[in-house]
Amino acid sequence: MALYSEKVMDHFRHPRNVGVLENADGVGEVGNPVCGDIMKIYLKIDDDRITDVKFETFGCGSAIASSSMATELIKGKTLDEALTLTNKAVTEALDGLPGHKIHCSVLAEEAIKKAVQDYYDKNGIPYDRSRFPDCEHCDHCAG
Amino acid sequence: MIYADNAATTRMSKAAIQAMLPYMEEAYGNPSSLYAFGQQAKEALEDARSRIAACLHADPREITFTSGGSEADNQAILTAAALGARKGKKHIVSTAFEHHAVLHTLDKLKSQGYEVTLLDVHADGLVTPDQVAEAIREDTCLVTVMYANNEIGTIQPIAEIGAVCREKGVLFHTDAVQTVGHLPIDVEKENIDMLSLSAHKFHGPKGIGALYARRGVVLEPLIRGGAQERRKRAGTENVPAIMGMAAALEEACAHMKESNARLLRLREKLMDGLDKIPYSEVNGDRTHRLPGNVSFCFEGIEGESLLLLLDDKGVCASSGSACTSGSLDPSHVLLAIGRPHEVAHGSLRLSLDASLTEADMDSIIGAVTEVVTYLRSISPFWRDLVTGKRPHVFAE
Numbered sequence: 001m002a003l004y005s006e007k008v009m010d011h012f013r014h015p016r017n018v019g020v021l022e023n024a025d026g027v028g029e030v031g032n033p034v035c036g037d038i039m040k041i042y043l044k045i046d047d048d049r050i051t052d053v054k055f056e057t058f059g060c061g062s063a064i065a066s067s068s069m070a071t072e073l074i075k076g077k078t079l080d081e082a083l084t085l086t087n088k089a090v091t092e093a094l095d096g097l098p099g100h101k102i103h104c105s106v107l108a109e110e111a112i113k114k115a116v117q118d119y120y121d122k123n124g125i126p127y128d129r130s131r132f133p134d135c136e137h138c139d140h141c142a143g
Numbered sequence: 144m145i146y147a148d149n150a151a152t153t154r155m156s157k158a159a160i161q162a163m164l165p166y167m168e169e170a171y172g173n174p175s176s177l178y179a180f181g182q183q184a185k186e187a188l189e190d191a192r193s194r195i196a197a198c199l200h201a202d203p204r205e206i207t208f209t210s211g212g213s214e215a216d217n218q219a220i221l222t223a224a225a226l227g228a229r230k231g232k233k234h235i236v237s238t239a240f241e242h243h244a245v246l247h248t249l250d251k252l253k254s255q256g257y258e259v260t261l262l263d264v265h266a267d268g269l270v271t272p273d274q275v276a277e278a279i280r281e282d283t284c285l286v287t288v289m290y291a292n293n294e295i296g297t298i299q300p301i302a303e304i305g306a307v308c309r310e311k312g313v314l315f316h317t318d319a320v321q322t323v324g325h326l327p328i329d330v331e332k333e334n335i336d337m338l339s340l341s342a343h344k345f346h347g348p349k350g351i352g353a354l355y356a357r358r359g360v361v362l363e364p365l366i367r368g369g370a371q372e373r374r375k376r377a378g379t380e381n382v383p384a385i386m387g388m389a390a391a392l393e394e395a396c397a398h399m400k401e402s403n404a405r406l407l408r409l410r411e412k413l414m415d416g417l418d419k420i421p422y423s424e425v426n427g428d429r430t431h432r433l434p435g436n437v438s439f440c441f442e443g444i445e446g447e448s449l450l451l452l453l454d455d456k457g458v459c460a461s462s463g464s465a466c467t468s469g470s471l472d473p474s475h476v477l478l479a480i481g482r483p484h485e486v487a488h489g490s491l492r493l494s495l496d497a498s499l500t501e502a503d504m505d506s507i508i509g510a511v512t513e514v515v516t517y518l519r520s521i522s523p524f525w526r527d528l529v530t531g532k533r534p535h536v537f538a539e
Contacts, residue, residue, distance in 0.1 A: 060447035
C-alpha cells in the first residue's frame, strides 16, 4: 500500500491555491523551521466572506496536501463557517492521513484560524478567544 | 527509473542469484544432517565461509553467519559487554552517528549499568584516533566505531583507531555494513577485533550477514538452540543466502577497483551539479567518503516532499528528514555533524552503484534542481530566507 491516498498525492502534486496574496486581509502562519513544517495562509475577505485564499507551505507531502485541501474547503465560505473547519474534516476530505501525519491537518486548521484572527485583530473586530488556537502554549514543536 | 538508493539496499547480482538457485532446487539438505545429501550443503556452507573470510583477510573460523548487519552489531557489542563485565569493565566508547543497531544496543547496556561515551564526529563527519585514545579508560571494554557512515558516507580512520585499541588492550568492533564489498578491508592489518557485514548492501540477498570475530574473542550467542555456527548462533543455516552472499562479495571484491574508479567519476559529477543549487552544502568531508555516496542539505525545503517529487520523476533516493525518520527530529547523523534542525530537514542522500551512467547523473541533477526550485517557490521558510527575515545557514 502506498504511503498516502490518491487524494493526498493529487493535492500534493497539484496543490490548489498555492502562492501569495498581496494586500491580504488576514495572514496566518503556524509551525516553525526547527520542526520541519511551516504553513502560511493568506485570506482576501469581503463582507465577512473569504473571496480568495492562498497558501505557502514548507513541509512534507501531507503538509502540502493538507494546506491545499484546507484552502479548498474554506474558499467562498463565511468567516464563521471557516472557523468551524476541523482538522478531522481536512483529513476526511483527503481520504485519510497516516497516523503520524495527522498533525499536518491540525496545522492547516490552525493556520486558517490564525489568519481569521489576524483579520479580526487588524480591523478591531471583537471575537471569542477560545475559538482560536493558543500558539503560546502549543507543544506541537516541543521536540 | 534511476535507482540511487544503494545504501538502503542493492539489486542482487546475477552471480549471486545463480549461486543461490542450486541450494534451493537441488542441494537443499540440512547442513546438520549426517547423510551425504546434508553434508553436501555443509561443504558448500564451509566453502562460502572460506571465500568470505578470504575477502576480509580473515580465517574461516572467525566468520559467524547472522541474519544481517543489525544482528551482527548486537552480538558484537553484547559479547564485548559480557566479557568486560567479568573483569569489572563496563565502559564503552562509540560515536554519536552510529547506526541505530549500535546506538540502541548501547542504550540497553546503559540501562544495565554500563557507561557509554559517544565521541563527537565534527562537521566533517570524522572521528580521530586521538579522540578514541583520550576516551579510553581503565574500565573500557569496547570501542565500536562504524567504518563508513550510512547516511553521509564518511570513512573513519579505522586502521589507526584499531591500532590505538590494540595498544590499550581494548576490543575494537566496527560496523562495516556500508563498507564491505565497497572498500578493501584487511581485518589483520587494520587491527579489527570484530566486524559486522550485510550481504544486501553489496548486491547479495537480504536477511543474511556475518560477524567477524578475531580468534580468542568468544562470541556470546543471541539465539540459543542447536549447535550451528559452533554454538554461537543457533538455527538452521540459510544456505542459499550464504551462497549468494559469498558470490556477491567475491564479485564485488574482484571488480572493486574499476567500480570505484567509475563511481568516483559519477559522484564528482553529481556533487558538482548539485553544488550549483544555491544555498546547498555537501554533508561530511568531500573526499573521505564512500565512492558512491552523495549527501546534501538544501535550505528552505523538507526532505519527504523532495523524495516524493523525485519519485514522480523516476529517481529513488532517501532523506534524513524527520518525516522520513518517523520521529519529530531529523536524522541523528546530520545533527551529530552540527547541522541545525531546519537544515537537516532538507537533506538528500543519493547512493550510486556502478550500473549508473553519466547520463543518469545529468538526469538526477536536472530533477533535483527542478524539484528544489519548485519546493522553495511554495515555501514560506524560503521566502523568509530570501527576504532576510531569517538568516541563511549556508553561503550562496
